[in-house]
Amino acid sequence: MRSAQKLIAPLLAEAGCLATGAGARGYVAPARWAARAAEEVTAVENAHRAPSGVMEVPSRLLMGPGPANAHPRILAAQSLPLLGHMHPPFLKIMDDISEGLRYTLQTKSKYTLMVSGTGHAGMEAAIANLVEPGDKVVVGNAGIWGERVGILSRRYQADVVEIKVPAGQTFSYETLKATLLEHKPAVLFLCQGESSTGTHQSLAGLGDLCRQTGTLLLVDTVCSLGGVPLFADAWGVDCIYSGSQKCLSGPPGAAPFFLSERAMEKLQKRKTPPATYNLDMNLIGDYWGWFGKRSYHHTGPVSTFYAMREALALVAEEGLESMWARHQELHNRLWDGLRGMGLKPFVEKDEDRLITVNTIKVPEGVDWAALVKHAMDTYSLEIAGGLGPTAGKVWRVGIMGYNAKPQNVELVLTAFKDGLKRQGKL
Amino acid sequence: MRSAQKLIAPLLAEAGCLATGAGARGYVAPARWAARAAEEVTAVENAHRAPSGVMEVPSRLLMGPGPANAHPRILAAQSLPLLGHMHPPFLKIMDDISEGLRYTLQTKSKYTLMVSGTGHAGMEAAIANLVEPGDKVVVGNAGIWGERVGILSRRYQADVVEIKVPAGQTFSYETLKATLLEHKPAVLFLCQGESSTGTHQSLAGLGDLCRQTGTLLLVDTVCSLGGVPLFADAWGVDCIYSGSQKCLSGPPGAAPFFLSERAMEKLQKRKTPPATYNLDMNLIGDYWGWFGKRSYHHTGPVSTFYAMREALALVAEEGLESMWARHQELHNRLWDGLRGMGLKPFVEKDEDRLITVNTIKVPEGVDWAALVKHAMDTYSLEIAGGLGPTAGKVWRVGIMGYNAKPQNVELVLTAFKDGLKRQGKL
Incomplete structure (x- = not known):
C-alpha cells in the first residue's frame, strides 16, 4: 500500500460523514469506512483529471465503408429519457424491434432480436452459438470478414474448412455445391456484402443445398442489409447478423440478429453451452421474450434500442x-x-x-x-x-x-x- | 424455395434497374441480379411491416438499482453527428475517455478503456482475458454477481473455488486471507457493490495479499464506481470493470475497464488466446492505442463513446x-x-x-x-x-x-x- 498524501476526511465530514480518527498509516477514515482500517482512503490524485472542455465533433460526410451518417431522427431518438430495461414500455420497444427486423429480414421466424453490441458482437454471437467444439464449418473467405470468421470459429474449436477466392471475386454455386457435398459441414458461412473487396455474394439456391447436407446457412449482412434484396425465409437462410451503422442509418453499436427454426433446434440440442455467457442466445432470447417469459440477462443499452427502433420505423416507412x-x-x-x-x-x-x-x-x-x-x-x-x-x-x-x-x-x-x-x- | 408472390421488377425498373425477363419460378430478376437466376427476388412480404408510430417513452424517475436517469448533457451528447471510428477527432475522444477513466479509477495505468458493450460484457472481458483454461479462480459469491462470475468462469474452463456468505454479509479479511493462502489462485474476484443484496465489500489489504500469492485482484464496480471511494493503484487492484448507467449517469451500453501492469503481463504471456475474439483485450487495446499504434478491431459505437466522454467530463468537473x-x-x-x-x-x-x-x-x-x-x-x-x-x-x-x-x-x-x-x- 502506498502512503496517503492528503486527507479527504474534511470533505466527507462537511458532507455529513463524521471523521472518527486517524488510521495507522496516516489517513483518516470517515465513519463509513472506519471499520475497514486497512482500506486506505488516500487523497485523490488529480493528475489524470481530464479537462472537461466541449467535445469537438466536426461535421463530416461519411461516404466510406461505414459508419455512414446517421439519420437525424435516429440521433434524436437517442436523447430521449431512459426507461428501465425491464419496464413494460421498454419491452414494447424491444417487441417493435423484433417485429421490424422480421420485415427487414423478410422472415416469419420469432427468433429475431438486436444483439447489444456491434456487428462484430453479432458475428461472435453467431459462431459461438451455432458451433459446438469439433463441428465442421465451411468459411467462405472472400475478404477480411471471411478471414475473421475463420479465426473466430477456430477459437470456438470448430473444424474449419476455409475456401477462398481472389479479392474481387465471389463463390460460384458449383464450388459451393461441391464443397457442401464433400464436407457436409454443420455451418456454411458467407458474407453477402464483403466491404473489403466490394463484392456481393449470391445466395442463390444455397438454402436448398444446405437442407440436403444438414448444414446451417449463416450470412453476414453488415453492409448489405437494407441496401440490397434479402429474403431470409425464401432463401432458406438460418442465421443472419448485421450492423446498425450502414444501410440502416443508425449509429454503430447494435447488431440485428436472426435464427431460423432449424438453427434454434441446434441451439437447444447443444451438448455444452457456448463459452460466451454474454452472447448466449438462449439467455438473450429469454430477455427478448423468445420463449414466452422475460428474464433479466443484461441491462439493455436503452438509448441504442431507441435508435434501432427508430431505424426500423424508417425502413417500414420507406419500404x-x-x-x-x-x-x-x-x-x-x-x-x-x-x-x-x-x-x-x-x-x-x-x-x-x-x-x-x-x-x-x-x-x-x-x-x-x-x-x-x-x-x-x-x-x-x-x-x-x-x-x-x-x-x-x-x-x-x-x-x-x-x-x-x-x-x-x-x-x-x-x-x-x-x-x-x-x-x-x- | 418458396414461390414468388408478386413482381418487384417494375419498382426496380422505375429506379433505373432494367428488368430482363421472367425467371423459371415466376419472379423477374432485374439486370443487377439477372446472372443469379436462382436467387429469387420474390415479392416483399408486408405482414411484419411494423407501424412506425411515435415511440412511447414515458418520463420516469429511476430510483431502482439501475439504470438511473442519465444526465441531460450525456443524452444530448448522443445526438451529435457521427464521426468515423478511426478519424483523428474520434481517436482524441477515445483518448479523453482513457484519461478520464484514469482519474475516475485513480490509476496511472495506461491500460484503461471503455468496452463496447454493457457491464456484463465488461465482466466477460475480464474473465475471458484473465483466465486460461485450468486456472484456479476464487470467486467471492455474495449475491447474483458473484454467482454469475462463477458460471462464466466455468465456461472459460477455470477451476472455480466459490466462497459464499449469507445474503447481506461480506467477506472478512481473515476469510479471504485464509482462502488466498490455501488456494493461491490465479484470480480473486470480488464485487465492491453487490446490487442484489446491497452490500459493500471492503478491499482493505487485499492488494498486498494478492501480490504474495501471485493472484490477480479482479473487482466488479458496476454499481459503485463514482459513488464510493476506489483507488485502483493504491489498493493494488489488477482489473476492474464497471457500467455506464449507475453512478456515472450515462445510458447503459458501455463498460469502463482497467488492467494493471501485472494483469497485462499475464495477458501477454497467455498460452492460448481467449475464446472470445470480440472481447480479446490485446486486440481491443490495439484499437485504443495501448501499444502505440491503432488497429481496426471493431467499429466503436460512436454515440456511446460520446456519452462516456461526457460522463467522465462531468466526473472531472464535480470531482x-x-x-x-x-x-x-x-x-x-x-x-x-x-x-x-x-x-x-x-x-x-x-x-x-x-x-x-x-x-x-x-x-x-x-x-x-x-x-x-x-x-x-x-x-x-x-x-x-x-x-x-x-x-x-x-x-x-x-x-x-x-x-x-x-x-x-x-x-x-x-x-x-x-x-x-x-x-x-x-
Missing part, C-alpha cells in the same frame, strides 16, 4: 423495395460519373459487384491517399482506401442508408474530379 | 470527493427518513452497507409489490424489489449519479410513507 431501388439508382449514378473519368471497378464481373460499398481501382501512378486527404480537407468528405487484400489498390465509396442521396454522390464525384486533376490525371 | 460525499449524504438522508417510518436495512452491519443501492427489509405483513406499483402509478417512480437471494425480502432503492439529489430522495420517502399508509402499516 424495402424503395430502399433497394434507391441504393441501386445511386450506385448507377456513381459509376456513370466515375467511368466518365476513366475510373474502373475493382470487381470485374457486373453480377459480383456490391452496390453499397463500391471499390474503385486506383489507376497506375495515382496517389490514392492524396485524393482521400484532399476530399477530407476540402469537403469534410470521407472516401476510404482499401482494407486487407485491397489496401493500396482501391478507394472505397459507401452509398448507404441516410447517405444514399444524389447530392452526396455528386460531391463524391466532384472530389474525385478535383483529386485526379490535382495529380494531373484528368 | 470524486464531491461525488462520494454527495452519495453518502443522500444515503444518510434516505435512512433518516426510512428509520423514521420504522423500516430497517437488510444489511445488518453498518460497514457492510452499500450507499448506492440500498436494500430495505420488507416488514412482516407488508405487500412489497403493491408499494412498488403505487410508486410507479402515482409518481412514475421506480423503486425495485429484490433480486436473486433477496427476491421478495427487500425493496431496493438506488441513489446514483445524476439521480443522487435531495428532491429524488424526498419523493422516495413520500412514496414509502404513502405506500405503507395504504396498507395500514404506518
Whole structure:
C-alpha cells in the first residue's frame, strides 16, 4: 500500500460523514469506512483529471465503408429519457424491434432480436452459438470478414474448412455445391456484402443445398442489409447478423440478429453451452421474450434500442423495395460519373459487384491517399482506401442508408474530379 | 424455395434497374441480379411491416438499482453527428475517455478503456482475458454477481473455488486471507457493490495479499464506481470493470475497464488466446492505442463513446470527493427518513452497507409489490424489489449519479410513507 498524501476526511465530514480518527498509516477514515482500517482512503490524485472542455465533433460526410451518417431522427431518438430495461414500455420497444427486423429480414421466424453490441458482437454471437467444439464449418473467405470468421470459429474449436477466392471475386454455386457435398459441414458461412473487396455474394439456391447436407446457412449482412434484396425465409437462410451503422442509418453499436427454426433446434440440442455467457442466445432470447417469459440477462443499452427502433420505423416507412431501388439508382449514378473519368471497378464481373460499398481501382501512378486527404480537407468528405487484400489498390465509396442521396454522390464525384486533376490525371 | 408472390421488377425498373425477363419460378430478376437466376427476388412480404408510430417513452424517475436517469448533457451528447471510428477527432475522444477513466479509477495505468458493450460484457472481458483454461479462480459469491462470475468462469474452463456468505454479509479479511493462502489462485474476484443484496465489500489489504500469492485482484464496480471511494493503484487492484448507467449517469451500453501492469503481463504471456475474439483485450487495446499504434478491431459505437466522454467530463468537473460525499449524504438522508417510518436495512452491519443501492427489509405483513406499483402509478417512480437471494425480502432503492439529489430522495420517502399508509402499516 502506498502512503496517503492528503486527507479527504474534511470533505466527507462537511458532507455529513463524521471523521472518527486517524488510521495507522496516516489517513483518516470517515465513519463509513472506519471499520475497514486497512482500506486506505488516500487523497485523490488529480493528475489524470481530464479537462472537461466541449467535445469537438466536426461535421463530416461519411461516404466510406461505414459508419455512414446517421439519420437525424435516429440521433434524436437517442436523447430521449431512459426507461428501465425491464419496464413494460421498454419491452414494447424491444417487441417493435423484433417485429421490424422480421420485415427487414423478410422472415416469419420469432427468433429475431438486436444483439447489444456491434456487428462484430453479432458475428461472435453467431459462431459461438451455432458451433459446438469439433463441428465442421465451411468459411467462405472472400475478404477480411471471411478471414475473421475463420479465426473466430477456430477459437470456438470448430473444424474449419476455409475456401477462398481472389479479392474481387465471389463463390460460384458449383464450388459451393461441391464443397457442401464433400464436407457436409454443420455451418456454411458467407458474407453477402464483403466491404473489403466490394463484392456481393449470391445466395442463390444455397438454402436448398444446405437442407440436403444438414448444414446451417449463416450470412453476414453488415453492409448489405437494407441496401440490397434479402429474403431470409425464401432463401432458406438460418442465421443472419448485421450492423446498425450502414444501410440502416443508425449509429454503430447494435447488431440485428436472426435464427431460423432449424438453427434454434441446434441451439437447444447443444451438448455444452457456448463459452460466451454474454452472447448466449438462449439467455438473450429469454430477455427478448423468445420463449414466452422475460428474464433479466443484461441491462439493455436503452438509448441504442431507441435508435434501432427508430431505424426500423424508417425502413417500414420507406419500404424495402424503395430502399433497394434507391441504393441501386445511386450506385448507377456513381459509376456513370466515375467511368466518365476513366475510373474502373475493382470487381470485374457486373453480377459480383456490391452496390453499397463500391471499390474503385486506383489507376497506375495515382496517389490514392492524396485524393482521400484532399476530399477530407476540402469537403469534410470521407472516401476510404482499401482494407486487407485491397489496401493500396482501391478507394472505397459507401452509398448507404441516410447517405444514399444524389447530392452526396455528386460531391463524391466532384472530389474525385478535383483529386485526379490535382495529380494531373484528368 | 418458396414461390414468388408478386413482381418487384417494375419498382426496380422505375429506379433505373432494367428488368430482363421472367425467371423459371415466376419472379423477374432485374439486370443487377439477372446472372443469379436462382436467387429469387420474390415479392416483399408486408405482414411484419411494423407501424412506425411515435415511440412511447414515458418520463420516469429511476430510483431502482439501475439504470438511473442519465444526465441531460450525456443524452444530448448522443445526438451529435457521427464521426468515423478511426478519424483523428474520434481517436482524441477515445483518448479523453482513457484519461478520464484514469482519474475516475485513480490509476496511472495506461491500460484503461471503455468496452463496447454493457457491464456484463465488461465482466466477460475480464474473465475471458484473465483466465486460461485450468486456472484456479476464487470467486467471492455474495449475491447474483458473484454467482454469475462463477458460471462464466466455468465456461472459460477455470477451476472455480466459490466462497459464499449469507445474503447481506461480506467477506472478512481473515476469510479471504485464509482462502488466498490455501488456494493461491490465479484470480480473486470480488464485487465492491453487490446490487442484489446491497452490500459493500471492503478491499482493505487485499492488494498486498494478492501480490504474495501471485493472484490477480479482479473487482466488479458496476454499481459503485463514482459513488464510493476506489483507488485502483493504491489498493493494488489488477482489473476492474464497471457500467455506464449507475453512478456515472450515462445510458447503459458501455463498460469502463482497467488492467494493471501485472494483469497485462499475464495477458501477454497467455498460452492460448481467449475464446472470445470480440472481447480479446490485446486486440481491443490495439484499437485504443495501448501499444502505440491503432488497429481496426471493431467499429466503436460512436454515440456511446460520446456519452462516456461526457460522463467522465462531468466526473472531472464535480470531482470524486464531491461525488462520494454527495452519495453518502443522500444515503444518510434516505435512512433518516426510512428509520423514521420504522423500516430497517437488510444489511445488518453498518460497514457492510452499500450507499448506492440500498436494500430495505420488507416488514412482516407488508405487500412489497403493491408499494412498488403505487410508486410507479402515482409518481412514475421506480423503486425495485429484490433480486436473486433477496427476491421478495427487500425493496431496493438506488441513489446514483445524476439521480443522487435531495428532491429524488424526498419523493422516495413520500412514496414509502404513502405506500405503507395504504396498507395500514404506518
